[in-house]
Amino acid sequence: MRLINTVLFAACLAVMFTIPLWADQGILFIAGLVLVEMVFALSWNLLFGFTGLASFGHAAFFAIGAYLCGYALRADIGAPFLLLILAAGVAGALAAVLTGIVLLRRTTGIHLAIFTLALAEILRILVGYSTALGREDGLASIPRPSLELGFASFDLASGEAYYWFLCIAASVIVGFLWLICHGPFGRILVSIRQDPERTTFMGINVPAYRLAAFTISGATSGMAGALYAPWAQIVTPESAHWIHSTQPMLASLLGGAQSFWGPVVGTVLFSIINYSTRNLVGLAELVIGVVLLVIVLAAPSGVVGLVHELRRRLTARVSHAGPGAEGKAGSKGKFVQEAA
Amino acid sequence: MTTLLNVDNVYKSYGSLPVLKGISLTVEEKETFAIIGPNGAGKTTLFRVMTGEVLSERGRITYADHDVTGMSAHDRVQLGMGRTFQVARVFPEFSVEENIIVAIEARLRSRSESSLPWYRTRPRSSVREEAGALLQDLDLWSKKATEAKFLSHGDKKRLELGIALAGKPQILMLDEPTAGMSPSDRIATTELIIRLRAANAMTVVMTEHDMDVIFGLANRILVMNQGEMIAIGTIDEVRANPIVREVYLGKEMYGADG
Numbered sequence: 001m002r003l004i005n006t007v008l009f010a011a012c013l014a015v016m017f018t019i020p021l022w023a024d025q026g027i028l029f030i031a032g033l034v035l036v037e038m039v040f041a042l043s044w045n046l047l048f049g050f051t052g053l054a055s056f057g058h059a060a061f062f063a064i065g066a067y068l069c070g071y072a073l074r075a076d077i078g079a080p081f082l083l084l085i086l087a088a089g090v091a092g093a094l095a096a097v098l099t100g101i102v103l104l105r106r107t108t109g110i111h112l113a114i115f116t117l118a119l120a121e122i123l124r125i126l127v128g129y130s131t132a133l134g135r136e137d138g139l140a141s142i143p144r145p146s147l148e149l150g151f152a153s154f155d156l157a158s159g160e161a162y163y164w165f166l167c168i169a170a171s172v173i174v175g176f177l178w179l180i181c182h183g184p185f186g187r188i189l190v191s192i193r194q195d196p197e198r199t200t201f202m203g204i205n206v207p208a209y210r211l212a213a214f215t216i217s218g219a220t221s222g223m224a225g226a227l228y229a230p231w232a233q234i235v236t237p238e239s240a241h242w243i244h245s246t247q248p249m250l251a252s253l254l255g256g257a258q259s260f261w262g263p264v265v266g267t268v269l270f271s272i273i274n275y276s277t278r279n280l281v282g283l284a285e286l287v288i289g290v291v292l293l294v295i296v297l298a299a300p301s302g303v304v305g306l307v308h309e310l311r312r313r314l315t316a317r318v319s320h321a322g323p324g325a326e327g328k329a330g331s332k333g334k335f336v337q338e339a340a
Numbered sequence: 341m342t343t344l345l346n347v348d349n350v351y352k353s354y355g356s357l358p359v360l361k362g363i364s365l366t367v368e369e370k371e372t373f374a375i376i377g378p379n380g381a382g383k384t385t386l387f388r389v390m391t392g393e394v395l396s397e398r399g400r401i402t403y404a405d406h407d408v409t410g411m412s413a414h415d416r417v418q419l420g421m422g423r424t425f426q427v428a429r430v431f432p433e434f435s436v437e438e439n440i441i442v443a444i445e446a447r448l449r450s451r452s453e454s455s456l457p458w459y460r461t462r463p464r465s466s467v468r469e470e471a472g473a474l475l476q477d478l479d480l481w482s483k484k485a486t487e488a489k490f491l492s493h494g495d496k497k498r499l500e501l502g503i504a505l506a507g508k509p510q511i512l513m514l515d516e517p518t519a520g521m522s523p524s525d526r527i528a529t530t531e532l533i534i535r536l537r538a539a540n541a542m543t544v545v546m547t548e549h550d551m552d553v554i555f556g557l558a559n560r561i562l563v564m565n566q567g568e569m570i571a572i573g574t575i576d577e578v579r580a581n582p583i584v585r586e587v588y589l590g591k592e593m594y595g596a597d598g
Binding site: 184185187191195258 | 391393412413414415417418422423425429430431432433434435437438441442443445446447449450451456457458459460461462463468500503504506507
């Protein structure tokens with residue numbers, strides 16, 4: 001099983017890195033968007049799938065990062081691109097800390113969802129009024145930067161070069177989130193999602209952990225926005241729109257919110273659906289609607305959960321094992337694996 | 341004996357409904373203190389005031405020489421309080437072993453006993469060994485890989501006790517430890533608590549309805565009715581108290597006394 005996973009993972013990485021070699025410009029552009037949205041979806045799911053907090057206005061953090069990076073690149077302030085990405089992360093984190101301190105104190109459930117939604121909409125409308133940020137038209141013709149690493153310099157102006165940079169940057173952020181989710185900190189977040197009161201009585205300051213998760217999520221969402229701006233070369237208030245906030249939610253639900261890789265699978269599947277129905281107006285929405293309906297009714301743990309279930313049944317049949325304790329020990333959210 | 345927990349003249353009301361009307365008690369080190377009373381007497385509220393889930397309106401609570409009156413629940417846990425719930429609360433998606441591991445790791449983190457690197461995804465072996473020993477002690481070792489949601493009621497109660505013990509509490513607060521159990525399970529649980537209490541040199545505070553469990557475990561008892569203290573003392577003192585007989589223990593106790 002481990003071998004299959006490794007091979008599958010390597011194959012996905014290979015496809016991701018070789019896209020510029022075999023795909024046309026249109027597909028390359030969509031692949032770049034997938035990488036950005038993937039980071040965004042994983043950031044959102046750190047809150048939802050791991051900590052049990054639903055933010056309905058996460059696009060705000062994304063937009064903060066995108067506008068910061070886009071504005072700085074257009075103004076040509078001479079800051080290194082990596083520093084801009086970090087600054088976008090800090091800005092996202094700050095925005096998350098401020099909203100988190102106010103909101104998480106009292107609200108966690110539906111109230112948090114509505115409050116975040118409202119704050120994001122306020123931000124979108126304010127940006128739309130700002131002349132410096134291009135009002136409703138946004139910031140257009142954002143130049144792609146070059147990457148100064150001290151010992152070497154890479155020009156990211158071409159689509160291929162920036163795509164490969166996106167691959168590496170997204171991998172670094174995803175790797176960071178993976179470690180966060182699977183380490184002792186992530187285990188406490190999962191405990192909080194399952195039972196905050198029980199977690200409190202293990203000596204854990206639950207509000208502080210929720211705020212920490214909110215901050216990390218805001219930071220990586222901001223970084224996703226910073227990666228997006230030079231790729232699309234335009235940032236509009238639409239990036240803070242609530243419809244954009246629903247993207248990571250739909251991707252997580254489709255892929256499986258309680259699995260780390262669920263949002264990634266969901267983002268890829270949504271893009272494939274969108275791309276293959278691009279010539280038929282409205283069909284993408286219809287297909288996505290039907291797929292979501294089926295997923296929610298038939299496989300509440302998403303595509304990844306469905307695959308796990310199928311695998312479990314297959315291996316159970318192969319080894320002729322009865323439905324004993326092993327059968328009950330599911331694979332989701334496991335951090336203690338028994339040696340086979 | 342030294343006093344571990346001191347509750348001094350505590351008041352609490354929900355809206356205009358007074359629930360605790362001046363409760364005072366002391367719990368000595370290594371004793372087992374039980375709170376009894378009919379439904380609605382305020383036992384659970386008193387319990388929650390002591391654990392820090394709700395704060396009292398008046399009065400003072402000290403624990404091991406710390407004034408904890410306004411202290412949050414998790415800070416009290418870090419000082420050495422552990423707690424179980426009336427309806428067992430475990431982490432349903434974690435396996436039995438994982439339930440104990442997160443509790444041990446939470447203790448290590450919150451009390452800074454040792455550093456857990458954030459990037460280390462596998463629980464360290466010392467944590468797994470500690471969890472294994474605890475599970476064997478609780479007779480849950482054979483079920484360690486089972487997801488906790490599939491456990492029976494009694495096993496869940498024992499696992500929750502394990503989660504509380506993983507925090508190495510100095511004082512263990514048990515909210516109706518045998519609620520909803522069969523008579524044989526009650527006896528087994530009582531014996532388990534006696535064993536764990538001795539092995540860990542713990543102080544125990546509990547609420548309970550079952551008199552056999554109380555008499556089997558407690559050194560001293562507080563009897564409550566409608567938010568007031570009716571009696572406090574050793575089992576014999578409380579048994580002999582005529583008001584207690586009237587209000588709570590009823591005819592059964594007359595019989596028991598001979």
